[in-house]
Amino acid sequence: MAEQRALHEPFHEAERQEEADRLGMLVFLGSEAMLFGGIFAVAMALRLLHPQDYIAASSQMKLWHGTLNTAVLLTSSLMAALAVEAARGGSPRWAGRALWSAVALGLLFLGIKGHEYWLEYREGAIPGLANAHVGSAFEQLFMNLYCAATGLHALHLIGGMVLLAIAALKRSAREDRQAVLIGNVALYWHLVDLVWVFLYPTLYLAGAGQ
Amino acid sequence: MTAGVLRLLLVWLALMLLLAATLGAAFLPLGAAKPWIGYVLAAGKAGLILWFFMDMRGEGGLMRLATGAALLWILFMLCLIGADYLTRAMPG
Amino acid sequence: MIAAAIDVEREPEDVEHTSYLRAGYSLRSWFFTTDHKRIAILYLFSISFFFAIGGVAAALIRLDLLTPAPDLLSNEGYNRAFSLHGIIMVWFFLIPSIPNTFGNFLIPLMIGARDLAFPRLNLLSWYIYIFAGLLTLAVVLGGGVDTGWTFYTPLTTMYANGMVVMTVIAVFISGFSTILTGLNFIVTIHKLRAPGMTWGRLPLFVWSHYAVSLIFVLATPVLAVTLLLVAAERLFGIGVFDPSLGGDPLLFQHLFWFYSHPAVYIMVLPAMGVMSELITSAAHKQIFGYWFVAFASLAIAVIGFLVWGHHMFVSGQSIYASAVFSFLSLAVAVPSAIKVYNWTATLYKGDIDLSAPLLFAMGFIVLFVAGGLTGLMLAMLAIDVHVHDTYFVVAHFHYIMVGGTVTAFFGALHYWWPKITGRMYHEGLARIAAITILVGFNLTFFPQFVLGYRGMPRRYHVYPEEFQVLHVLSSAGAGLLAFGYLMPLFYLVWSLFRGSLAPANPWGATGLEWTTSSPPPKHNFTEQPVVERGPYHYPLKHPASRGHG
Numbered sequence: 001m002a003e004q005r006a007l008h009e010p011f012h013e014a015e016r017q018e019e020a021d022r023l024g025m026l027v028f029l030g031s032e033a034m035l036f037g038g039i040f041a042v043a044m045a046l047r048l049l050h051p052q053d054y055i056a057a058s059s060q061m062k063l064w065h066g067t068l069n070t071a072v073l074l075t076s077s078l079m080a081a082l083a084v085e086a087a088r089g090g091s092p093r094w095a096g097r098a099l100w101s102a103v104a105l106g107l108l109f110l111g112i113k114g115h116e117y118w119l120e121y122r123e124g125a126i127p128g129l130a131n132a133h134v135g136s137a138f139e140q141l142f143m144n145l146y147c148a149a150t151g152l153h154a155l156h157l158i159g160g161m162v163l164l165a166i167a168a169l170k171r172s173a174r175e176d177r178q179a180v181l182i183g184n185v186a187l188y189w190h191l192v193d194l195v196w197v198f199l200y201p202t203l204y205l206a207g208a209g210q
Numbered sequence: 211m212t213a214g215v216l217r218l219l220l221v222w223l224a225l226m227l228l229l230a231a232t233l234g235a236a237f238l239p240l241g242a243a244k245p246w247i248g249y250v251l252a253a254g255k256a257g258l259i260l261w262f263f264m265d266m267r268g269e270g271g272l273m274r275l276a277t278g279a280a281l282l283w284i285l286f287m288l289c290l291i292g293a294d295y296l297t298r299a300m301p302g
Numbered sequence: 303m304i305a306a307a308i309d310v311e312r313e314p315e316d317v318e319h320t321s322y323l324r325a326g327y328s329l330r331s332w333f334f335t336t337d338h339k340r341i342a343i344l345y346l347f348s349i350s351f352f353f354a355i356g357g358v359a360a361a362l363i364r365l366d367l368l369t370p371a372p373d374l375l376s377n378e379g380y381n382r383a384f385s386l387h388g389i390i391m392v393w394f395f396l397i398p399s400i401p402n403t404f405g406n407f408l409i410p411l412m413i414g415a416r417d418l419a420f421p422r423l424n425l426l427s428w429y430i431y432i433f434a435g436l437l438t439l440a441v442v443l444g445g446g447v448d449t450g451w452t453f454y455t456p457l458t459t460m461y462a463n464g465m466v467v468m469t470v471i472a473v474f475i476s477g478f479s480t481i482l483t484g485l486n487f488i489v490t491i492h493k494l495r496a497p498g499m500t501w502g503r504l505p506l507f508v509w510s511h512y513a514v515s516l517i518f519v520l521a522t523p524v525l526a527v528t529l530l531l532v533a534a535e536r537l538f539g540i541g542v543f544d545p546s547l548g549g550d551p552l553l554f555q556h557l558f559w560f561y562s563h564p565a566v567y568i569m570v571l572p573a574m575g576v577m578s579e580l581i582t583s584a585a586h587k588q589i590f591g592y593w594f595v596a597f598a599s600l601a602i603a604v605i606g607f608l609v610w611g612h613h614m615f616v617s618g619q620s621i622y623a624s625a626v627f628s629f630l631s632l633a634v635a636v637p638s639a640i641k642v643y644n645w646t647a648t649l650y651k652g653d654i655d656l657s658a659p660l661l662f663a664m665g666f667i668v669l670f671v672a673g674g675l676t677g678l679m680l681a682m683l684a685i686d687v688h689v690h691d692t693y694f695v696v697a698h699f700h701y702i703m704v705g706g707t708v709t710a711f712f713g714a715l716h717y718w719w720p721k722i723t724g725r726m727y728h729e730g731l732a733r734i735a736a737i738t739i740l741v742g743f744n745l746t747f748f749p750q751f752v753l754g755y756r757g758m759p760r761r762y763h764v765y766p767e768e769f770q771v772l773h774v775l776s777s778a779g780a781g782l783l784a785f786g787y788l789m790p791l792f793y794l795v796w797s798l799f800r801g802s803l804a805p806a807n808p809w810g811a812t813g814l815e816w817t818t819s820s821p822p823p824k825h826n827f828t829e830q831p832v833v834e835r836g837p838y839h840y841p842l843k844h845p846a847s848r849g850h851g
Contacts, residue, residue: 009336010416010494010825020419020493026273027485030280031523037284038527038557041291042542045553047245048295053548067233071226074255078222081263085214128538137541138548144540148531183265190264197255201232201248208236272492283520286607291556294611294623 018180025184029191032156036195039149043202046145050138057142059207060125065116066204069109070196076105077193080164080186084179092174095182099168102189106161113154146203153195160185160192221262228255318828321724325824336421337824342407343722344428345398352394352435355442357784359387364746364777366763370770380763381448382464388451389469393476394435396707397565400572401518402427402483404714405511407722409487411815411822412505414496414831419489427479427486434476441465441472450761452562455543455554459535466536470529477522477529480568484518487511496814498833505813505837506589509596510575513603517564517571521607525561528554552618559610567606569703570670571599573710574641577663580713581645583811584660585652588838591644598637605634615686624683631681638674642667653841657809658732662713665740669705673698676751691761694754697747705743712739712790719794720804724821727797731789738786745779812839 011017047054083098120126124133126147127140163185167173173181232251240247260266266274322339325331332340362383366374375383406424410417418424441447447464449457458466491512495504532554534540541547543554582589589595611619611627645667654660676698679685689695712735720726749772754760758769765773807816818827 009421010410010418016493020489023273023276023492024420024485024489026276027488027519028481030276030283031481031485031519033280033284034287034520035523035527037287038524038531040284041287041557042531042553044288044292045295045550045556046542046548048292049550050548063233067229070229074225074229075222077259077263078218078225081218082215084265085212085218089212089214137546141541141544141547141549144534144538145542148534148540152527152530187264190259194256194259197252197259198249201236201245201252205232205236205248206245208233209238279516280520283607287524287560290608290611290623290626291553291560293626294552294556294620297620297622298618300620300622 018178021180021184022187025187029187032191033195036152036198039145039152040198040202043145043149046141047206053136053138054142055207057136057139057207058203058205060139061146061204061207062116062119063204063208065112066200069112070200072105072109072112073193073196076102076109077190079105080189083167084183084186087174087179087182088177090177092171095174095179096168099164099174099182103161103164103168106157106164109157110154113150149199149203153192153199156195157192160189163188218262221258225255225258228258318825319819319823321819321821322824323724323821334425336417336425338406338410338418338421338424339722339822341424341428342403345402345406345431348428348432348435349395349399349403352390353399355439356387356390356395357787359383359390360780361784363387363763364780367765367773368770368777370765370767370773372764375763377763378448381450381761382446384761385447385450386442389447389473390438391703392451392565392569393473394431394438396569396703397480398431398483399569399707399711400576400714401487401511401514401568402431404507404576404718405483405487405514405572408718408815409490409508409511410494411818411826412508412813413491413494413499414814414827414833415490415494416825416827418486419494420486423482423486427482430482431476431479434472434479437468437472437475441469444468452558453529453532453554454558455532455535455551458532459543467533470533474526474529474533477526480518480522484515484522487515488519491515496831496833500833502592503833503836504596506578506592506595506599507575510571510578510599513599514568514571514575516600516603517568517606521561521564521568524557525565528557528561531557552614555614555617556610559613560607563610563613564603564606566699566702567602569707571602573666573707574599574638576710576714576717577641577645577666579811579813580659580663580717581648582838582840583717583809584655584657584663585649586655586810586840586842587648587652588836588840589644590647590650591640592836592838594640595644598640601637602634605630605637609634609681612681612686615683616690628681628683632678635674635678635681638670642671642674655809656733657716658727658729658736659713659717659809661733661736661740662709662716665736665743666706666709666713668740669701669709669743673701673705676701689754691759692754693750693758693760696760697750697754700747700750705747708787709739709743712736712787715790715794717809718815719797720808721815721820721822723798723801724804724819725797725801726804726808727790727801728793731793735786735789735793738789739783742779742781742783742786746776746783747779749773749776749779810842812837812842 007014007017011020079098079102083095083102086092086094086098121129124131125143126132127143167182167185170181176182228251232248235247235251236244260277266277322337332344335341362375363380366372366380366383372380406418444465447462447466447469449462449464449466453470491508531540531542535543542549543551545551578589578595609627609631611623612631615624676694680689680695680698716727716732753769753772756769758765804820806819808820809816814831814833817831
C-alpha cells in the first residue's frame with residue numbers, strides 16, 4: 001500500500017517519524033500534567049490548612065453536574081479511543097463519526113459546565129462579581145480555586161476539541177492505517193479526561209454526604 | 211464488532227461502574243479514609259484510561275517510562291509540599 | 303568507519319557540500335530557517351543582547367554599591383535594578399545560553415543526524431523566546447518591577463507598584479520556548495541517533511542535555527501555573543496566597559522554588575556537558591568513568607527536584623520538612639562532586655594542550671568547586687539561619703552561575719567557534735581573556751562571601767561604612783570582569799573577517815561534529831555516519847589537523 005504520510009526532515013523512515021511524533025505528544029502531555037499538578041498542589045495545601053472549611057465549601061458544589069460531566073467526558077474518551085480503533089481497522093468513516101461524537105460530547109460537557117456556572121452566578125456564589133454574597137472568606141477562596149481549575153481545564157478542553165475536529169476533517173488522517181494524527185490527538189483528549197477524573201474528587205467529593 | 215471495540219466498550223463499562231462507586235463512597239461514613247478512597251478510585255479510572263484508551267498496553271518501555279515519569283514527578287511535588295503542611299503544627 | 307573528514311580547502315562542489323552559512327543570504331533564509339545551526343546562531347545573537355542588558359543592570363548595582371549612601375539610585379530604583387538584573391539574566395540569558403546555542407547546534411551533529419526531530423518547532427521556540435523578550439523590554443522601558451526575580455507574595459500580589467502582571471506574563475511565555483526545546487531534544491536523542499550510536503557511545507554533552515531536557519519539560523509548567531496564579535491573585539484577588547482568605551504566601555514559595563531550584567540545574571548541567579567535551583579534548587584522553595558521569599547528570603536532574611525547600615528554611619516552613627530538604631540538598635552535591643573528580647582524573651597523565659578552552663574549563667572547575675562547597679554550607683540549617691538573605695548567598699550562586707555556567711559558555715564559544723564559523727580565533731588574546739575573566743570574577747565575588755558572612759544583607763544599597771572596602775573591591779572586580787567579557791567580542795568578530803580558515807578538526811578531537819567540515823554543510827554530513835566506537839576513543843590514529851590553522 002502506498003505510504004500516505006509525508007516524511008519530514010530529518011527523518012528517513014516513516015516508522016521512525018511516527019514513533020517520534022507519538023513520543024513528542026507524550027512528552028508534551030507530561031508537561032501539561034505538571035501544569036495541572038500545580039493546581040492539585042494548591043488544592044491539597046488548602047485542604048491541609050483548613051480541612052473543615054474545605055469540606056464545608058466543597059459541599060456547596062453542584063455534585064450532579066460534576067458527576068454527569070465526569071460520565072460525559074469518560075464516554076467522550078471512549079469515542080476517541082474508538083476512532084483510533086476504527087482508523088486502524090480501515091474504517092475511515094467510523095473513525096470520523098467517532099471523532100465527531102467525541103467533539104459533541106465535549107460540547108455537552110461545556111454546556112453542562114456553563115449551566116453550572118450560570119446557576120452559581122445566579123446564586124451569588126461567584127466572588128468578585130457584583131451580586132456576590134459568598135459566605136465565609138474560605139468559601140470565596142474555594143470558589144476561586146474552583147473557577148481557576150475548571151477554567152484552565154475548559155481551555156484545554158476547547159483546545160482538544162479543536163484538535164479532534166481537525167483530525168475529523170482531514171481525510172488523510174482518517175484513512176491512515178497507522179492512525180498517527182488521530183492517535184496523537186486522542187492522547188491529548190485522554191489527558192483532558194484524566195485531569196478531570198482527578199479534579200472531580202478534589203472539588204466535588206470532599207463535601208459530599210455532609 | 212471486533213475484539214478491540216468490545217474491549218474498549220468493556221473498559222467504558224468498568225469506568226462507569228467505578229464512577230458510581232466513587233459517588234457512592236462519597237456518601238458513606240468513611241471518616242479519615244474518605245479522600246483516600248476517592249483518589250484510589252480516581253487512580254483506578256486513570257489506570258484504565260492509560261492502559262486501554264491511551265494504549266499503554268500496546269506500547270514499549272520508553273512510552274510507559276515517559277508516562278510514569280510525569281506521574282512520579284507529580285507525586286514528588288505533592289508529597290514534599292504535603293510534608294510541610296502536615297508537620298507545621300507538630301511540636302519541636 | 304566514521305565518515306571521512308571533509309577537507310575544507312576543497313571548493314564546494316554541490317549543495318551537499320555547501321556550508322550552511324552560504325546556503326542562502328536573504329533575511330528570509332535566516333528568519334524562516336529550520337536549520338538547527340542557523341537557529342542556534344539566532345539564539346546566540348539574542349542571548350548576547352540580553353546578557354548586555356543584564357550586564358548594564360549589574361553595572362548600575364555595582365556602581366551604586368561603591369558608596370554606603372544611596373547616592374546613585376533611589377531605593378525604588380535600586381530594587382528595580384536588581385529585579386531587572388535577575389529576571390533578564392535567569393530567563394533570557396542563562397537558561398537558554400548553552401542549550402539553545404550549543405545544544406541546538408551540536409546535538410544533531412554529535413548524534414549523526416541531519417537536524418532535530420521537529421525543526422519547525424525549534425524555530426517556533428526562538429520566536430516565542432523573542433516575543434517574551436520584547437515584552438520584557440517593554441516592561442523595562444515602562445519602569446520595570448521592584449519585586450526581585452523571585453516574585454514573592456504578598457509583595458507581588460498585593461503591594462508592589464510596577465508592571466508585575468506584564469512581567470509574569472512575559473516570563474510565562476518564555477517558559478513555552480523552554481518546554482518545546484526540551485521536548486525537541488528528548489525526542490531527537492531517542493529517535494535520531496545514527497546507526498551504531500548506542501546510549502553508551504553518546505558524548506557526555508548529549509547526556510547532559512538530555513538530563514536538562516527532563517527538567518525543561520517537568521519543571522517549567524509548574525512555573526507557568528504559579529505565575530498564572532500570581533497574576534490572578536493580583537488582578538482578581540483570588541486569595542490562594544492570602545491568609546485573610548485562608549491562603550498561604552508560603553504556598554507560592556513552594557510552587558515557585560519547585561521550578562526554580564531545578565532551574566539552577568538547567569543552568570549548570572549543560573555547562574557540565576561542555577566540561578566533559580573540553581577536558582577530554584584538551585587532555586586527548588578518554589573520560590574517566592564515563593557511566594559515572596552520564597548517570598550523575600541524570601541523578602542531578604532527579605534529586606534536584608527534591609531539594610527546593612532549602613530556599614525556605616527561615617520562611618516558616620515546618621522544621622521537619624526543612625530537615626528533609628537539608629539532607630536531600632547535601633545528597634545532590636554527590637553527583638556533582640563525582641563529575642569534578644572524574645574531570646580531574648581525566649586530566650591526570652593526559653596529553654594536555656593548554657588552549658583557551660582548557661583555561662576556561664579549569665576556571666570552571668575552581669569556581670564551581672568553591673560555589674559547590676559554599677552550597678553545602680548553605681544546605682546546613684544552622685549555617686543558613688545566619689547567612690540567609692546575605693551576600694554569602696549572592697556570592698554562592700554567582701560562583702556557580704557566572705563562575706560556572708558563563709565560564710563554560712565562553713569555553714564552548716571558543717572551542718566550537720571554528721566549527722560554527724569556519725574561522726580560527728587569536729589564541730593568545732583568548733588565553734588573556736580567560737585569565738582576565740578568572741581574576742575579575744574572583745575579585746568581584748570573593749569579597750561578597752566575606753561581606754555576607756559579616757552580615758551585609760542582599761538587596762540593600764545602604765550599608766555600614768565598615769563594609770565599603772569590600773564593596774569597592776567587588777565593584778572594581780566587576781569592571782575587570784566586564785572588560786574580560788568584552789575582549790572576546792572583539793577578537794571573535796575580528797576572526798570572522800581575518801581569522802585563518804579552520805580545518806575540520808583543529809583540536810584533534812573525537813566526536814562526529816569534528817568529522818564534518820568547518821563550517822558544516824546544511825545537512826551536517828555528506829554521508830550518513832555509522833558509529834563503531836565509543837565517544838572518546840583517544841588517541842586518534844590520524845589527529846591530522848591538530849594544532850591551529
